[in-house]
Amino acid sequence: MKTRIKFVGYVDAFVTPDDPEDWVNGALTYGDKHASNHTSWLGEILSVEEIDDD
Numbered sequence: 001m002k003t004r005i006k007f008v009g010y011v012d013a014f015v016t017p018d019d020p021e022d023w024v025n026g027a028l029t030y031g032d033k034h035a036s037n038h039t040s041w042l043g044e045i046l047s048v049e050e051i052d053d054d
Contacts, residue, residue, distance in 0.1 A: 005047075007046055008042075013038045
């Protein structure tokens with residue numbers, strides 16, 4: 001079993017990103033510590049549920 005957390009998050013990019021999905025992935029992976037072109041934050045938790053391992 002594992003826990004899935006669904007949430008709303010935001011990324012404000014200070015440029016026009018060519019690949020928005022890549023920017024979101026980078027924000028989730030690396031956070032804002034080394035970011036110069038974006039800020040990100042958690043909006044709200046939508047749900048928390050246990051799911052089977054894939």
